[in-house]
Amino acid sequence: MTDPVLRVRELGVRFGVDGPAAVDGLSYDVHPGETLGIVGESGSGKTMALRALLRLSPPNAVVTGRVLFGDRDLLQEPESAMAAVRGRTIAMVFQDPTTYFNPVLTVGAQVAEAVRAHHRRTSRKAARQRAVDLLRRVGIPAAEHRCDQFPHEYSGGMRQRAMIAMAIANEPEILLADEPTTALDVTVQAQILDLLRVAQEETGAATVLVTHDLGVIAEIADRVLVMYAGRAVEEAPVRSIFDSPGHPYTAALLASRPILGDTLKRLRPIPGVIPAIGELPPGCAFNPRCDLGRDDDRCRTVRPDLRTVVDGHSSACHHAEKLLDIMTTSGERA
Structure with missing residues (x-):
């Protein structure tokens, strides 16, 4: 087996220096092209553990341990370095896309922004075309037209597809997915899982998938962490x-x-x-x-x-x- 692309060692998340631990001593490896499913009830610490990898924990959280990406410990990197990692080499699909899309910007503008954030020399016209291509790639119908629509004009399944488009825009090495099928009907859920699988195959990314749904785990995961x-x-x-x-x-x-x-x-x-x-x-x-x-x-x-x-x-x-x-x-x- 190839060397792990991500190594998590004794990850801890506490609220306050002496506060209670939401995540306590979590360790695991993820290999290139592998899907690791993290499963458990609500309140088990799954989402908190996932967000800590990209240092997206709440301001009052104290994160300890090591998150090793190659020879770098992401918990020790300066914020400027993390800004280059987020969305470029490690991308995240959030649970509720409605919360993370800006309601006053078009979906296409936000997907294009994800491209230009890491490729500054890309023109606005080229970034928009890339956004259209990405929306088409994730199965958004009439992508040229939909690119200029706002998030509220998309259905829940389409918003999740658009968020996946943003996540894979820069072909990351690691894809983090936090409950990506929550609140979607069974048919759309199956489509989203197929989309994640295809995106992983095309990019070769390792995937860490957080869910409480064992059916999702059975469908897509290679290994499971409970x-x-x-x-x-x-x-x-x-x-x-x-x-x-x-x-x-x-x-x-x-x-x-x-x-x-x-x-x-x-x-x-x-x-x-x-x-x-x-x-x-x-x-x-x-x-x-x-x-x-x-x-x-x-x-x-x-x-x-x-x-x-x-x-x-x-x-x-x-x-x-x-x-x-x-x-x-x-x-x-x-």
């Missing part, structure tokens, strides 16, 4: 996650989702709620909601570290081997 209460609790190839989850939280997520065509299977909701930032239990954060280790003193008092349980499959669970054995011998599948 987050809970700000920490990574499991990491494995996507097929391993779905066939043999090695953490009770991952198993519970899979059991709580509906299966198309399986009308006899009852959904199993996860009891309780994810703990609030700063109110984590002393041991495993998932312990109060866990059937496997709820009565185990070790689970209540000792926080498990993420460790390799089988080749390529890591879990932060004291009972990971037992769970993997249960899933294998029972033949239970997601």
Whole structure:
């Protein structure tokens, strides 16, 4: 396997120097052309971890750790250097494009601005033509006409397509996508996922995809990182996650989702709620909601570290081997 294009080491995001941690000790690698899916419930720290990579955290956030892009630590780079990285070598597709588009500028002008921001010698006419080509490339109908329309004249799916056009305008090496299919209907969601896949194939970019939707993960990810209460609790190839989850939280997520065509299977909701930032239990954060280790003193008092349980499959669970054995011998599948 090629060397990672991005290496995240012990990433932490706190609100205040001594404040609670929204992200705690997150580490992972992303390789060229690979899609890493980060999944978890709302409040698990997924979006905060993604935004920290480009130093887009809230002003009161304290970010620690290392984000290694080649031989550069992006957390130590001056802001002028980060301005050259954002949108050029690392680009981001945000969750709600309505929030990030300027309502008083045309969509084409904003896509063209993404081009000219990193290619100052490009003329306005050439940048506009590039914007039209990009909008056409992401499937915007009548791109020449739509280029001169404002964001409110686009549907939700079209705005998301336009945001992807902005993200791939400079053919970045890494594409970050934060819940890119949220609030879209199933048909449009499938189209957006196909578009992300095609964009990745054409540019060769590595992709980090944040979502709470396991169906999206199954569709597009190569590897999966499962987050809970700000920490990574499991990491494995996507097929391993779905066939043999090695953490009770991952198993519970899979059991709580509906299966198309399986009308006899009852959904199993996860009891309780994810703990609030700063109110984590002393041991495993998932312990109060866990059937496997709820009565185990070790689970209540000792926080498990993420460790390799089988080749390529890591879990932060004291009972990971037992769970993997249960899933294998029972033949239970997601």
